[in-house]
Amino acid sequence: MNEQLLKQRIKDIQHYYGETLSNKQDLATNICSMNAPPPDRIKEILKLIHPDVQMRFYGCGAPFPPLLEGTTVLDLGCGSGQDCFILSHLVGAEGKVIGIDATAAQIKFAQSFVDYHRQIFGYPSTNVHFQQGHIESLEELDLPPASIDVIVSNCVINLSISKANVLAGMARLLKPGGEIYFSDIFSDRRLDQSLKDDPQVVGECIGDVLYFEDFIRLARTTGFNDVRITHSHLKSINNEEIETKLGGAKLYSMTLKLFKLDLEDRCEDYGQIAIYKGNLPDAPDLFVLDREHIFETGRAVPVCRNTADMTTKSRYHTLFDLMGDGKKHYGLFNSGKSKQFDADTKVMQTDAPNNCGC
Template sequence: MNNQAPTLERRIEEVQHYYGDTLTDKQDLATNVCTADEPPSDAIKAILTQIHDDVQMRFYGCGAPFPPLLEGATVLDLGCGGGRDCFVLSSLVGERGKVIGVDATAEQIAFAQSYVEHHRKVFGHTESNVRFLQGNIEALDQLDLPPESIDVIVSNCVINLSMTKADVLAGMAKLLKPGGEIYFADIFSDRRLAPELKDDPLIVGECIGDALYFEDFVRLAQAAGFLDVRVTAKSLKTIANPAIEAKLGGAKLYSITLRLFKMDLEDRCEDYGQVAIYKGNLPEAPDRFVLDNGHAFDTGRAVPVCRNTADMISKSRYRILFDVIGDGRRHYGLFQCGTPQIESVPTLADVGVCGPAGCGC
């Protein structure tokens, strides 16, 4: 362990070394943290059968960050690694869409690039819709990407590696189109971890050392303008390494999938008398659409919603799925959240009151 606190530059070098030299495939991982627990949908499973085996073995993600309605979208994958998720997204966006993978590690970019043509042929595309860029997720403004040019930003167990997560969030906010979505899976802790864990390259590389206390991430997201953070999936991680687990001091780690929207939302869930009705016109979800852990919409059923939720489903690409009744002009006070409909991170929302992060935490 190096007792000198790492600088951002040194941290980036350490992560590049870990993912470029130390790890050759997922079997080299020292823990089970950088492994996926969230089961993909049947549609994603079908696409995964078409991904090259070598690319599968270079996958170190902790979730399945593939939101619906991506046909024709421009999607940015932060920390794309060996490119597995980018190639899945290539199929989901179709030939009219674009996928851009960004990673700091030259070896990962070169590896991913070597499989572009293979997957173009597998998916039957005339031209590849995937490109890879080497760059740091803390400096997205230095990439050749125009502001407000991205429909959806995804990431899979990468943002935790950054020492300056506020810079990552600020960069994403600049690149997203108005109404755009961030949908990502990452590792979070149930408390603030000991600072010395940040000094251990192994523990950092295993997605632990710089993992944020979940509530601290919410605060960072709100400061970046994402006032309502929604949780869509959560699972407790096993470490499978007693020596590393002992250093956590009893802290628990979770893989959590989140969605954030670039729009003018409030920092609390407020009642404006609005109702949402899901049309059932998403092919993979004909009976029920799940927005987050506290908002599931049965087809044809009128559901009272706070204004944040109404805006999320009416001012994003999801607007084709819903009818929203009510103009949102008259205020009726704080919106009382119901019981979460899927497992979530424990917050005030679990006891029926909207917490600072909104209905979906």
């Protein structure tokens, strides 16, 4: 990692989000915005979030996986703290939320609303802690290895010039079976180097986004062999000058799921069947693991080894019954081609052997 380049990038980002932007109306593009309304459970919590916090929200997704009660969640690039306060409600009084951001002004702003949300939620003490730090250097924070259940992030990792360090740091902090669930911007091709040198384009979460297939490759190098997509939306830029600089490249807001498990890099068949028990209160009829794996309550579904492990070796293990001991291998799982992006949103399709389409 080029330390001088990293320091300059951090300085540029801190200036953009600490001084250039005072609220989301100052954004020059439509990239750091939501494409779809959040789930109903999040809408209800948002009614409790202070309006000033909401006005300084720059996320592109809703990275809130189910079954968070009592867990420890780390938010990378927490900004004004909106997602942390939502998570504070989701994990409950016995859970814990840690927000990390490199910009001192953002941390100070978020901290000023801690007691407000504690009182709104009726907690005897706060379960949210904010800390200034760099997501590329998570080892420098006072966080023990294997101490985090879930790591989330919302339109932030694209800003880093050392995404491998970010992924490695997350792998170190996650408990075995822990989950990364994050929303970010990806491109359908590798972007021109000149975009990485434009502070505004970088600050708008465009300049250093990864080509999605390169992210898959990078994730594998840090031990995350199976990247699952939960949501994907084609982004509009709403800025003709910046769109011209993209030279025809398309950008997507995607929410991804990665597990700290010993998974294979292909979908392999071991004759296993998963059955969702319907015991998640918010999802009595269907459980959505990712957009290719939607389980109806009580229905026996053949699954590859990776999906079997995701449903039984993570915090979701209480939700599923698994049939088959997985000792005999039957070759590649018969999944055909896996869709990377929705045809409904007129975005690209591609083969994805790493992204299981069981």
